[in-house]
Amino acid sequence: MLAQRPPMGWNSWNTFGKNINEKLIMEIADALVEKGYKDAGYEYVVIDDCWSLKHRDENGRLVADPEKFPHGMKYLADYIHSKGLKFGMYSCSGTFTCALYPGSYNHEFEDAQTFADWGVDFLKYDFCYFPQEGECASRAYTKMSMALKATGRDILFSACNWGQENCHNWMRSRGVHMYRSTGDIFDNYVSFRDIAKSQIDKLSMSAQGCYNDADMLIVGMYGKGNVGDGSGFGGCTDDEYMSHFAMWCMMGSPLMIGGDIRSMNEFSENLLKNKGLIAINQDEEARPPYLIRDEHSRYVYLKHLSDREFAIGCFSDSEEKTTAHIMANDMQLPDTSGYCVELEDAMTGEKLGTFRDYYEVEFPPHGCRVFKARIVKR
Ligand code: GLA
Numbered sequence: 384m385l386a387q388r389p390p391m392g393w394n395s396w397n398t399f400g401k402n403i404n405e406k407l408i409m410e411i412a413d414a415l416v417e418k419g420y421k422d423a424g425y426e427y428v429v430i431d432d433c434w435s436l437k438h439r440d441e442n443g444r445l446v447a448d449p450e451k452f453p454h455g456m457k458y459l460a461d462y463i464h465s466k467g468l469k470f471g472m473y474s475c476s477g478t479f480t481c482a483l484y485p486g487s488y489n490h491e492f493e494d495a496q497t498f499a500d501w502g503v504d505f506l507k508y509d510f511c512y513f514p515q516e517g518e519c520a521s522r523a524y525t526k527m528s529m530a531l532k533a534t535g536r537d538i539l540f541s542a543c544n545w546g547q548e549n550c551h552n553w554m555r556s557r558g559v560h561m562y563r564s565t566g567d568i569f570d571n572y573v574s575f576r577d578i579a580k581s582q583i584d585k586l587s588m589s590a591q592g593c594y595n596d597a598d599m600l601i602v603g604m605y606g607k608g609n610v611g612d613g614s615g616f617g618g619c620t621d622d623e624y625m626s627h628f629a630m631w632c633m634m635g636s637p638l639m640i641g642g643d644i645r646s647m648n649e650f651s652e653n654l655l656k657n658k659g660l661i662a663i664n665q666d667e668e669a670r671p672p673y674l675i676r677d678e679h680s681r682y683v684y685l686k687h688l689s690d691r692e693f694a695i696g697c698f699s700d701s702e703e704k705t706t707a708h709i710m711a712n713d714m715q716l717p718d719t720s721g722y723c724v725e726l727e728d729a730m731t732g733e734k735l736g737t738f739r740d741y742y743e744v745e746f747p748p749h750g751c752r753v754f755k756a757r758i759v760k761r
Pocket of ligand 1: 396431432480481482509543566567
């Protein structure tokens, strides 16, 4: 089964934009293995936009840019597979990709076959230059879903139509495995905060086989991205990157690293490999979180996990150092229940004891704390 858990991997777009080539992708595959990302669960290496020539060949097939990818895509797929990783590529449901390379509109079946012939395991499918008259997104994504199935190869289908036509209502039914339902993430606090806020009430369709994708991770980019004006859109503090990663884990979003894992600093590398947070993201029950407290820019979310556990994520939107309270009552564990809550810091594994009424949480500006919890008899 594909996408039994939220897919995890790396994508070229956020940091490299059009500056992609064979050497880079091979070095990324090496780094995924050598630096322990693969062991942490990251398996897909995805080449985003700008990989092809601007024109199809005489048989109407997409052609990899021979300057960027001198040995072709099959060679790269073989290399990535030899590392025990999976290979992802990108196309678009419109006539062109967002960066104006050929799109797959009216070429769905032949392009799916090309990807299958190259050994592709994952296809990100974008929505730029989609015909505005007489077409609809659900038909286009269904068509590519069928085209991928028709190849006979298992190819994870990663749709990216930015939430058009309320896509959270229909993507799952069309055979898609993950779908972007927002515009692009940028490397700053406001961008990821707003994406998270906009998706919380739309995560109930996320479950095994198909997940709402809150977009690639910006962890560790520190303003070094190549997208947009080249400034990377500002960058984040370490506490902000932690909140971003923790929130994506709480939401059960796919975890696609967008930074340069060849040169991540220690903080970012450890964060991206944090076992406790990844376990929350990959929990087999794949339940969405829900908000149990919203008070003066501090938010407390609860996400049910398997084995009678649950996660509690506390996030601060405040620019000051602040505190918040996790209230037993908010979890429907009133004083009369006879139970209390046992807490463990999800990131460090530290046992924090039990609480009966409330637990006070301290935050740095834009910070977070995430706990694993269970109910115990008093
Ligand atoms: C769109 C997508 C991005 C990226 C670019 C590539 O903006 O949403 O994730 O794939 O196109 O051009």
